[in-house]
Amino acid sequence: MDRRTFLNTGVGVAALGAAGGMPAPALSQGAAARTLRFVPQANLANFDPIWGTQYVVRNASAMVWDTLYGVDDKLEPKPQMVESDEVSSDGLTWTFKLRPQLRFHDGTPVLAKDVVASITRWMPRDPMGQMIRAILAEMTAVDDRTWKMVLRRPYSKMRFAFGKTNTPILFIMPERIARTDPFQQISEYVGSGPMRFVRDEWVPGAKSVFQKFDGYVPRNEQPSWLAGGKRINVDRVEWVVMPDPATAAAALQNGEVDWWENPISDLIPVMRRNRNIRVDIADPLGNIGSFRMNHLHAPFNSLKIRQAILMAMSQEDYMRALVGNDDALWKPLPGFFTPGTPSYTEAGGDILKGPRNIDAAKRLLAEGGYSGQPVICIVAQDQPITKTQGDVTADLLKRLGMNVDFVATDWGTVGQRRAMKNPPGQGGWSMFHTWHAGADCVNPASYNAIRANGDGAWFGWPNVPSVEQAVTEWFDAPDAAAERVAMDKLNREAISNVVYAPTGFFLGYTAWRSNVSGIQKGPLPFFWGVTKA
Amino acid sequence: MFAYVVRRILATIPVMAVVALFVFSLLYVAPGDPAAVIAGDQATPDDVERIRQSLGLDRPYLVRFGAWVFDIMRGDLGVSIFTNLPVVTMIQQRIEPTLSLMVVTLILAVSIAVPMGVVAAWKVGTWMDRAVMGFAVLGFSVPVFVVGYLLAYVFALELDWLPVQGYTPFSQGFVPWFENLILPAIALGSVYIALIARITRATMLEVLQQDYIRTARAKGAGQPSILFLHALKNAAVPIVTVIGIGIALLIGGAVVTESVFAIPGLGRLTVDAILRRDYPVIQGVVLLFSFVYVLVNLVIDLLYTLFDPRIRY
DSSP, rough: HHHHHHHHSSHHHHHHTTTTTTTOOOOOOHHHTTTTEESSOOOOOOTTTTTTHHHHHHHHHHHOOBBSEOOTSOOEEEEEEEEEEEEEETOEEEEEOOOOBBTTTTTTOOOOHHHHHHHHHHHGGGGGHHHHHHHEEEEEEOSSSSSEEEEESSOOOOOHHHHHHSSOBOOOOOOOTTTTTSOOOOOOOOOOOSSEOOOOGGGGOOOOEEEEEETTTOOSOOBBBHHHHHHHHSSSEEEEOSSSSHHHHHHTTTTSSSSOOOOOOOGHHHHHTTTTTTESSTTTEEEEEEEEOTSSSSTTSHHHHHHHHHHHHHHHHHHHHHHTTOOGGGEOOOSSSOTTTTTOOTEEEEEEEESOHHHHHHHHHHHTOSSSOEEEEEEEEESSHHHHHHHHHHHHHTTTTTTEEEEEEEEHHHHHTTTTTTOOGTTTTSSEEEEEEEOOOOOOOOGGGGOGGGGGGTTTTBBOOHHHHHHHHHHHOOSSSHHHHHHHHHHHHHHTTSSSSEEEOOOOOEEETTEOOOOOSSSSSTTOOEEEE | HHHHHHHHHHHHHHHEEEEEHHHHHHHHHHHOHHHHHHOTOOOOHHHHHHHHTTTTTSOOOHHHHHHHHHHHHTTOOOTTTTSSBBBHHHHHHHHHHHHHHHHHHHHHHHHHHHHHHHHHHHTSSSSHHHHHHHHOOOOOOHHHHHHHHIIIIIIIHHHHHHHOOOOOOOGHHHHHHHHHHHHHHHHHHHHHHHHHHHHHHHHHHTTTTTTTHHHHTTOOHHHHHIIIIHHHHHHHHHHHHHHHHHHHHHHHHHHHHHHHHOOSSHHHHHHHHHTTTTTTHHHHHHHHHHHHHHHHHHHHHHHHHHTTTTTOO
């Protein structure tokens, strides 16, 4: 007996009787096929991709706002809203021209002044944007479709900066909205991309709805990540937030949703057994686990103590704890950059290879002056990735004879406490765990965690001039060979000075119903090209 | 009676004031930073600080508390730090699913638990009594989320009778609305049924020993009449009290149930807000829950007069 029969015979009849036979609306099969129901990785709690830089906001924004360039699956920036660009021979003047017929969702044309305002809002919030702003002499709209940027010195990564996938992405908004302070949230969502955000149906924490924008003119190319023709094949995309993975798995099996962005590895075998569900790696660029140490205070202000951690840590322990026995989901990572990408290097990574040597690490701890100071590990328990890494770390540090003060807390508290520079005993911290999307770690351009410029660096505040020098050399590299040299140097210096301890490279799955096709593997869920039968 | 009701409603004002002060103070001293959550994991400390300033989170305690109280006096619960939506709007979006879940659970629980308790008391010491008490122990012991998963597995995945998750507004039809609420209501109601059944049994056992029950029997009253007219009415005051207290149980249980069944209700709103440190939303929802609880207690007090004419206010 199926649901319909059951309802018609038992509870349904009784209920209908009680309700005076109120009819239930029914979606036609065609309408259902034109609505794609998607379970996102997290709740879309705000919708300003410049103000809030969480990945979930970026992913939703990529449907609603278009970009000037778009990085494709070969990590190359391709023109998207831009029709053409021109760089002066000295590399100082860039002139860009927009494609014709670009429109915002309110019907107004996308103009160069909108682009200038959008770039101006984006620059202070993005590491690459900040670099551009620092060398920007002038940025003006020349006419409705053309704008010009004059720099004080050449910046060869301009197209990559305007088309990268990592947050904050440079999305193009109408000038009146883009004039909002980048540290204030926008309140109007007029997009330039292939889908409209249906604000009236937005229930933060539960549902977000996007509707196909008929006025969007896609490029006449095959879609590839943020590049190419962004053709939408469904009328609506509904994001249904499900905080419980077991519920999401059951809903996918039952056909109540069509695509689940990030199923947990424990539930993959169940879904693989269902012939109506397809499972595959979500993003080949994966993630890098991070054991982040506080360089300002003992014990991790000692280089030898940080090196002892690298010498003792087993990336396999971390990765197996995270992904189980599925060897397709992890790799050892003797470096800081994403495996399988052109910039990947293992230079200087020997300390992370081979059998682990706890005794040698203990000797190094003693040489580094470790004398039993508490190691305050702040571990977010509400994020499975940080909790799991934290448990492995606590065990590792205890085996090393370190005095572990394990602070089990939530991510909101970690977010606050890790910003404190006080000594660990006065409200500060010694270490925390996080992870970095592989797409953010393909090169140093937007990789905050690799920077080692002291107070300006990411939490932990490493201060290693040789690392910063290598970053500068990469930005100034005139060609791929020079970039390669700079990357090797950067990886070597970052490992020998232990900017942070990489716990390994891991991948995740995505799962969808078999009647859905066209899903691309990539750093974010791309909805263009996706079809539902 | 009317003067009493007015007095009680007025008495909620100082209660709410204490709740407001307590909630605000607790959130003020609690660790966590919404600015860090908004800024994202890759943000620099400077970015986080700029956002904190823009949200006014760097202002002193008294200034923030004063501004919040002033807004509440004008009926404004503030604006969510994250969504930029008024807290009132967010509560309006979420109140129907939670209210629906609680009403269905309440009706289901009372209509099952009270007869169960009455039967257990009537057949005390028999297998029926033991079965009811066994169910009550089970209902207390098994966590709501376990019951939820089991129900979803059997009735949604295996039998395909009911949906796994979600909520359909009542305006879209009774059947889809009810379909979505059956499993969550059973899961949430299991503890509640156990509680009410046990209290009903215990109270009925006591009442069934009273002289007036013997008199009723001597007069030739039938068993149903003795149980439901004579005994149950006199046992009603403690039962109604437990039903009232159980509303708090339902509010707490709704948080878990709404998560397991992906129902967009106030419970999930509260949890999400707490995890993100969305202070205006937490404060608004807690105030609402407190008000509802005070109101439920008032209704229960008034119901006493229906069941026991000796009680007068």
